[in-house]
Amino acid sequence: GENVEQHPSTLSVQEGDSAVIKCTYSDSASNYFPWYKQELGKRPQLIIDIRSNVGEKKDQRIAVTLNKTAKHFSLHITETQPEDSAVYFCAASILTGGGNKLTFGTGTQLKVEL
Amino acid sequence: SQTIHQWPATLVQPVGSPLSLECTVEGTSNPNLYWYRQAAGRGLQLLFYSVGIGQISSEVPQNLSASRPQDRQFILSSKKLLLSDSGFYLCAWSNPHLGTDTQYFGPGTRLTVL
Numbered sequence: 255g256e257n258v259e260q261h262p263s264t265l266s267v268q269e270g271d272s273a274v275i276k277c278t279y280s281d282s283a284s285n286y287f288p289w290y291k292q293e294l295g296k297r298p299q300l301i302i303d304i305r306s307n308v309g310e311k312k313d314q315r316i317a318v319t320l321n322k323t324a325k326h327f328s329l330h331i332t333e334t335q336p337e338d339s340a341v342y343f344c345a346a347s348i349l350t351g352g353g354n355k356l357t358f359g360t361g362t363q364l365k366v367e368l
Numbered sequence: 369s370q371t372i373h374q375w376p377a378t379l380v381q382p383v384g385s386p387l388s389l390e391c392t393v394e395g396t397s398n399p400n401l402y403w404y405r406q407a408a409g410r411g412l413q414l415l416f417y418s419v420g421i422g423q424i425s426s427e428v429p430q431n432l433s434a435s436r437p438q439d440r441q442f443i444l445s446s447k448k449l450l451l452s453d454s455g456f457y458l459c460a461w462s463n464p465h466l467g468t469d470t471q472y473f474g475p476g477t478r479l480t481v482l
Contacts, residue, residue, distance in 0.1 A: 288471070297474060298473050357414075
């Protein structure tokens with residue numbers, strides 16, 4: 255089955271700096287890659303996703319890049335703010351039209367310091 | 369708009385007691401439904417998913433079971449809880465009929481087994 259590795263497990267940046275979180279996946283058939291943000295005690299919230307027919311997607315301060323050949327994808331947050339502090343999870347799955355099974359990374363605890 | 373509900377929000381149960389967690393979705397028909405567990409400080413583990421009434425796929429062998437008695441209702445059960453069943457249980461839904469399989473999470477149930 256699919257295996258997703260996520261690095262780093264913790265990341266501390268100064269407010270205004272950029273943060274990058276990287277994930278690799280094992281199944282070359284995976285074609286959907288969402289990123290979730292989870293604040294303490296809350297549910298994971300989708301922040302951005304990318305499909306395998308696209309190499310990059312951007313939404314304001316957040317961007318995701320995908321390298322299908324190397325089987326890795328990354329989350330980029332620019333101009334970080336204290337409210338960006340949370341745990342971020344990457345995931346990978348195969349869209350089948352039926353039940354897609356997301357395989358999650360182990361999460362990155364991002365801390366944005368003032 | 370679609371909403372997803374879970375209850376109870378928190379639960380403290382003794383070892384060996386039964387469990388029933390409920391998840392309901394509003395505002396959509398024929399959703400795919402998922403149960404995940406998140407141990408403290410860990411990632412999300414897919415437990416069950418369902419693509420229709422009475423259709424349940426199990427991902428991890430365990431003492432838990434799931435049922436889908438109605439289109440928008442998903443129930444997670446156990447006959448006898450173990451200490452290792454403690455965690456944050458999240459229900460999620462997706463609508464494959466939109467040509468996307470983005471998953472959206474419910475607010476979760478925090479279960480403590482003593």
